Amino acid sequence: MTMTDVNIDEILAPMPDKVKKNRRKHIVKKDASAGCRPQIEANTRTVPGIITQRGCSYAGCKGVVVGPIKDMLTITHGPIGCAYYSWGTRRNKARTDDSTPPDQIYSTMCFSTDMQESDIVFGGEKKLAKMIDEVVEIFHPRAINICATCPIGLIGDDLGAVSKAAEERHGIPIIHYNCEGYKGVSQSAGHHIANNQIMERMIGTGTEKVDGKYVLNFLGEYNIGGDAWEIERVLEEIGYTVGSTLTGDSAYATIKNMHTAHLNLVQCHRSINYIAEMMETKYGIPWLKVNFIGIDATIDTLRDIAQCFGDKELIARTELVIERELAAVTPEIERYQKICRGKTAFIFVGGSRSHHYQFLLRNLGMEVMVAGYEFAHRDDYEGREVIPTIKSDADSKNIPELHVKPDTEMYRPPHLRLKMSQEKYDELVASGVLNEYRGMYPDMVNGGIMIDDANHFETEELVKVFKPDLIFTGIKDKYVTHKMGLPSKQIHSYDYSGPYTCFRGAVTFAKDVAHSLSTPAWKMITPPWEQSITEQR
Amino acid sequence: MTMTDVNIDEILAPMPDKVKKNRRKHIVKKDASAGCRPQIEANTRTVPGIITQRGCSYAGCKGVVVGPIKDMLTITHGPIGCAYYSWGTRRNKARTDDSTPPDQIYSTMCFSTDMQESDIVFGGEKKLAKMIDEVVEIFHPRAINICATCPIGLIGDDLGAVSKAAEERHGIPIIHYNCEGYKGVSQSAGHHIANNQIMERMIGTGTEKVDGKYVLNFLGEYNIGGDAWEIERVLEEIGYTVGSTLTGDSAYATIKNMHTAHLNLVQCHRSINYIAEMMETKYGIPWLKVNFIGIDATIDTLRDIAQCFGDKELIARTELVIERELAAVTPEIERYQKICRGKTAFIFVGGSRSHHYQFLLRNLGMEVMVAGYEFAHRDDYEGREVIPTIKSDADSKNIPELHVKPDTEMYRPPHLRLKMSQEKYDELVASGVLNEYRGMYPDMVNGGIMIDDANHFETEELVKVFKPDLIFTGIKDKYVTHKMGLPSKQIHSYDYSGPYTCFRGAVTFAKDVAHSLSTPAWKMITPPWEQSITEQR
Amino acid sequence: MLECTPKEPLPKDARTTGSINPIKTCQPVGALYAALGIHGCLPHSHGSQGCCSYHRMALSRHFHEPAMASTSSFTEGASVFGGAANLKTSIKNVFAIYNPEIIAVHTTCLSETIGDDMPTIIKQSEIPEGKYVIHANTPSYHGSHVTGFSNMCKGIVSYLAESDGNPKKERANIFPGFTNPGDMREIKRIVTEMGVPSIMYPDTTGVMDSPVRKTYEMFPRGGATIEAIQDSGNSKMTLSLGAWSSDEAAATLQSKCGVPGVPLRIPIGVKATDDLIMAVKKGFGVDVPEPLEVERGQVIDTLIDIHYQYEGKTVAVFGDPDIVIPLVEFLITMGMIPKYVLTGTPGGKFEKIVNGMLEEAGIEGSRVKAEGDLFDLHQWIKEESVDLLIGNAHGKYIARAEDIPLVRVGFPVFDRAVHPLMPIVGYRGCLRLIEMISNVLLDRRDRDCLDEDYELIL
């Protein structure tokens, strides 16, 4: 059987009809010979009972987007669990710097209102207000986030009112997020909710202009394993200034001034495209979809960014840095290619990684046969051009849409931000460089499978069909994969390694993947007493 | 049965007659009502087959006396074992200081000629010479010790010749010790051999006078667990200068100049009295037996030393320091006395400790019922007055006796050293303060047992009779004691604690002893299923 | 590290509400873990997807093992109109697609707040012949992961255990408490060594410490079988280990099937292990075999031989009450000083029990707190530090901030591996604890000493 013969219907056959019908729409095969890209269903409810990888809105809002803002004290309002599980578990690294002294970092702390039964019955507003008062008194934070968990909406606690009153008492921003776990269908709802509040309550509230000839913001990069730092190192060598990331190693103190940047880079399209778009509308900052995962991808991205400013010196400096970095890593990469070449993989993850890592894996000579997202929307698979055609349903409707318009004071047209002519700018937009993302599909291997919200059953079946050499996944599936006799790498947490970005990161990744593939234990699963004579040493 | 009823003959009864006869002479009961002190046999051969605590001449020479000289590289000439066992095992601490920079300390190193069968057959002199050449080339030591192990004497290697030739090649002192394990009857022979060479080859060879108004040498103190440092701290606070210890934390560089001191303190009488005596004869330096173990003993000792100089200011300063130190430790001591008071102990150890620690234990309210030395001579038990009456036997005869006489240049009469009149000095000698040691017997408790070269059988029997609360002993007997259901403290190594000297050391000791007595596990030896109903919790 | 924490102790009334750096998490994760101790069971989380995801992650990180579970995948609609439909669909789909023997449903704060009536929903669900669906109520706003574990244990008993009315069998039920599979194996070994047959449940051995095998098995071979659990109603007694995690289930079994429950501690330390063995001895009239006596003697021997390595050192201990209580007792046995003792799980008797032990041992000046958190502990340590921390991985922040060694014990330990396979219970567990504690203190001594105090023998 060749890859293109894979029959999705057969794979799903054992499922109950209703489930099968539902799931069939989430699975698409890449057919390079077809003229069009097929439609995939995404961002819809998971069938109850299915063993999904998905999390919830709170995880997307607190865990992914607002939790990493290092100088904000984030209180989870609810019973103890949600704060507990999102405490120190995501590797969004943060350090002290000019913006944030050591005593203003809360990254290793966990704050929960720890609601009890009586709070559920009588309401938790007073408890929350009291806790805000106490943490302000103890910690003197610059600003506070309040994140809601499931019961909050149901019992009707008015976070807006509590926050507003506390703001008045304490004179610091207290920003609340109605990111109850049941909102939407996945973490994605939480991203959107977080984006909205960051846009409304943070960006544009500062008055300090970021110094620098080329000031970039870096959206949708969470600095997992130090990814952002490695990217910043390269960008700064070329001559860029990073105003703020959103939200890896970011600070409220700098997010406030993001509106003064020249260009927004978007790494994780899914979690942050709302802000990218809104900033374009409101402040005139154009955005560029980037990918620093993979050597070629990084080179392309660096060239794209230089192109956005069009400065010759910048372009030359870009090439110089590329050349130097490349020379340093090529021998190492080649060493690991020997182990990796010809191997195949699956990749299931949130964000844009299932797309991004395909570039890096190709650098190692590996191909991704099956790729999927936990919480993507159709545009992440099919490209932004399908956005207007996406129908909103009951689940997406309950996430508020912000409607921004150009800011009367702070709007500056994009071509001026980039210091170029309107024509040149229009050309960049028209050629799909700026304000555009084409999704994962175009980069999938022919015959490969694109799968949305993959579940345990399907993974097991797809493994039987494709017999991949390695699965990139999360902790929930990591050990399942191992029990199947297959190596896995956590591609949320990098198995506590990293950074994996840019050139040096590619080497670290290559080493980690090579080790996973070749660790001697794989050959020792069958004990000698169960081996046939010929197998035995 | 009261203590004074203990019948030694009964205890020894099960032994074969010859053994019994031999051993009976090594065991003496303190009888305060008798007018005289009984004679004890000591420094004679251990009966073969007896499980003795004794070691050998090499252990006494290399392990105890010369090994600690930190700036000398000590090569053990012989098969690998002897060097190996004496490597890092005695806690004679040493540190870098003015005399010895870090690259001249060899305390953590082990050097062995590692003799092989062919060396035994054809002689090991060439190998030794070669190794000396190599270590000089690699380590550039100031001076080298060569210690012989058992086979050396038998195969006839001439260490003197090898050392002399190497000295000429390298221009540094290379000092050899014919301390083969079979020499003498215990470590004691090794002490004597080491004393002789230190006296002949080191002391008096330096030309630097030690500065200080009251310059003391400190003989027979090996700085186990830092004992010497604690003593030095106190001595220096009073106003003394310590020229050199022998040999704890000592350096060849300072031992050379020991002959310029005013007074020698002798802590371990057994291992070092040869040098004390010889230095008195040769250089006119008087010696004072001291004991810094125990609070009262330390106070007495400090007063004795001050008395030796007779300076009023010194005496006043001594009292001041005593008062201050005492105030600091008294509450702590009282705390541990609550646990220790009324408890009884055995103490078996080499050196003078079985005597010294009786003072410290009395400070805690404890009494020593049985005390013995591994390798003492009669004078250690009975006092130096018996020395002239000790008959030398075949085993002691083979240890060379040095016969020194006053040095024509460096001799200075003792009273001048102490800056006092001849009369005053004579008085100090006559009153037994100077150049005198009265042994352990006078300080034993009435009815207590003094036992020389105690062995396993006797210990077991004495435990049955006296039922002590704790045994102070060495590692060979420590766990035996525990299996008997009795706490033990290693009093060679302090169970890796210490220092135990002076005031602060007494507190550390008190804490350690109290912990040993009271650690809860003692009450849990019998499992509940073997307890009678009333014993059970 | 933790520089945002106030340097000076706070006024007493500075903190009255909420938790900062908690020592507990919510009930469902405990229920999920307990459910994994039934062979062929798929735990099911009746709530939002996030709960299930978080719990599976926490368990997989601690055990380095799959932690399979399904979820009702609540959306806003279900939250408003009730989750019955979601649960019924879940049950149908789970049996159809994953084919477990049993589904063990636990609730969440969400389904509890909306008031889903579990027994009724389950009754109305399609359950294939010979399969089972059981449940436990585990609202996250009550108790902790420990009580969640307990609730599921109780649920298992309520749904499954049966008495056939015949004379009881010479067999012990063992409720092992919220412990690692390595502990459960060791507890079973001890009882087996005494010649007494036993049924342990929940029993996560072979599930959360399962070997890799030639072929993948979604439901590993371990866990207590439903048949064994059913038959547990005919056992002679139940060894109920851990008041917080096991006693309710034991009481339920007692009242349902007449099997007397013997309340014991989780056998951490010599005394708690002695108690377990004595309970078995008394209950079944068996003798204690030589191997156990030797193991015990080796522990006492070790305690006697090396007490000076740790005696008198001060310790801060935090974690689950059923772990912390016997652990504190063992530390006292070791001659150590438990200076700060905390749990996050509610229950006033925790303080009473720990204070009682400290008082009996004559240890003064210690602080004990139930419903405490690591922020409390850190404040105390800033007032007066300790020589050692013992607790879960969250203690590592304080360990670094205050430069105190940490011995990792309890749940969760996310940053070290292998430990769930290694028992801390029984006499063997004592040796492991002694080794961990003495090693970490000696490592510190070796690290901090001057060159001249660096020694070959300790």
Added chain:
Amino acid sequence: MLECTPKEPLPKDARTTGSINPIKTCQPVGALYAALGIHGCLPHSHGSQGCCSYHRMALSRHFHEPAMASTSSFTEGASVFGGAANLKTSIKNVFAIYNPEIIAVHTTCLSETIGDDMPTIIKQSEIPEGKYVIHANTPSYHGSHVTGFSNMCKGIVSYLAESDGNPKKERANIFPGFTNPGDMREIKRIVTEMGVPSIMYPDTTGVMDSPVRKTYEMFPRGGATIEAIQDSGNSKMTLSLGAWSSDEAAATLQSKCGVPGVPLRIPIGVKATDDLIMAVKKGFGVDVPEPLEVERGQVIDTLIDIHYQYEGKTVAVFGDPDIVIPLVEFLITMGMIPKYVLTGTPGGKFEKIVNGMLEEAGIEGSRVKAEGDLFDLHQWIKEESVDLLIGNAHGKYIARAEDIPLVRVGFPVFDRAVHPLMPIVGYRGCLRLIEMISNVLLDRRDRDCLDEDYELIL
């Protein structure tokens, strides 16, 4: 620390003789340890008192146990005129005073140099009815403590083992090599688990890991009985663990009693344990039971799950050849890089075997040395450092000087306790080794990282 050591690598011919910081000691201590593995045996050192004292100290420091032995207490006279009288007196006194079942005499460099004829002296000695005196020649100027152990094992076989000429019994002899009692217990358990009866000797379990009991027993209850040793000549085969420490004894038993010896490694690591199990399986036609298969699967599972914690790290390993060889193999199994491998014990095949394993694994650039010492190792490390040291306690000086973590394995370990009770053999031993290695590397990561890289999950 160790600042006297040259900073720059030495020229090749700088060291041609002697040993600096050795990785071996002399034969008698090994013989003494082996003799302690016979029940009711008093080892006897035929030489100066110092030998016996040093050996007893070394063993007590490592095991935290009594190491009883007597000595011939040579003086100069005996050294010149021969030690026969001393030994005869010793034998008489030992039986009279201490009443052991057997005395196991070993020689020393002293008695060997003067040429005492042991068999003759023993023949001339008064030995009470039913008691035994055996001996081994262990001149300190030959081999090492490992060959001394081997020589005594051979002596035990030569003196005691007998064949009654009947068909061999379905039973294995186990020669465990120079290992800790915890290891010996585990090896016995594995063979027992396979349903095969066994006689292990020397067997220091119950002797060098004995419990404290209500009453003192000079000869603890452990050790192989003389009857069992005698009967070992009637066993079907001998599992000879460790070429250096056991093969000679096995060969002797084979030629004396016709019991075939199967040369195996000490079962450290998965492969060496597999080999032991396969040898038992093949030799006795038994199946491998599920518990062992589960234990093995847990090890492989762990290796797969956490390989990234140690894979690719470089290690220096030193110690006894029978320990180091399988340990190096296991490190290769773990994906680690044994960069420097040393033993002090002579024997050219050490280098051949280790180099062979490294070559098979495709590991280049490692250095391997028999008859090496820690000064060699330190010089190599100064040229190029490693991530980890594995070896005995003497390695701690290099560990501090070069700031490299040390995992303590082998003999002697004087500065940590409990370890001799904890097996590093078998699959359980694999888990212990993995845990020790990964923990020490993660501890180092936690120590060395910046605050922002200090992580809750690893």
